[in-house]
Amino acid sequence: MPKRVDHAQRRGHIIDALVRVAAAEGLHAVTMRGVAAEAGMSLNLVQYYFDSKPQLMHAALERLEQQSHERWSARLARLPHTVTAHAFIEAFCAEALPTDGPSRAFHLVWTSYAVLAMTDPELAAQPFVEGPNRLERQLTDVLRQAQAAGELAADVDASVEAARLLAMSHGLGTSVLVGQRTAEAAKAVMRHHLIGLFGLPAEV
Structure with a gap:
């Protein structure tokens, strides 16, 4: 039989092979033949599942975003049942930083994809910004709930602040990737911002 x-x-095996190659050599250097070699498969078999490199790259991005969401869900499950908006967002931002192999691979591939999409119409046509849009909406909801609970000033524009938090986490993540600062230093920068946002004592 x-x-x-x-x-x-x-x-999934093919996508994981692409991520390994991209993390080691950069997404721009990825070829279908190189992915096939990394996966231990024939090029024809890889092309059976993915017609083109852009299609494979987008599938890899979706898989990495799913894994990132799973890591965030696991971190969220470890938080106390009653958690302040400040603690929730601080955990959110910490999870967004490249602190280990999987999160570093996610940042490398997503950032490389975004850069390549600026000059590649086929990549740009893929809806790869839905992940950040979803996170921005989630942050906006948390901030609005914090305002309703009196944890955050009523005059804060929740949607604008959510966009700023996401942009800051992306920028800090890139600074960690390029060696400008450590992950702990990036967390300290974000923590300082959140203390000011929520009006907490500086020593917190």
Whole structure:
């Protein structure tokens, strides 16, 4: 009886191979042939699952975003049941930093994809900004709930602040990737901003 092929598993194996190559050499250097070699498969088999490099790159981005969401959900589950908006957002921003292998790979691939999409119409056509849009909406909701609970000043524009927090976390993440500062130093910068935002004592 022929062996049953798990197509989802095989697709995941190919995507993981792309991420490994991209993390080591940069997304711009990725080729379908190189991914096939890393995956231990033939080029024809890789092309059976992914017609083109842009399609494979977008699939990798979606998989990395899903894994990032799973890590955030796990971190959220470890927080106390009653948690302040300040603690929630600080945990959110800490999770957004490249502090280990998986989160570093996510930042490298996403940032490289964004840069390449600026000059590649096929990449730009893919809806790769939905992940950041979703996070921005989530942050906006948390900030509005904080205002309703009296944790955050009523005159703060929640949507603008959510955009600023996301931009700051992206910028700090990049600074960690390029070695400008350590992850702990990046967390300290974000912590300082959140203390001011929530009007907390400086020693907190």
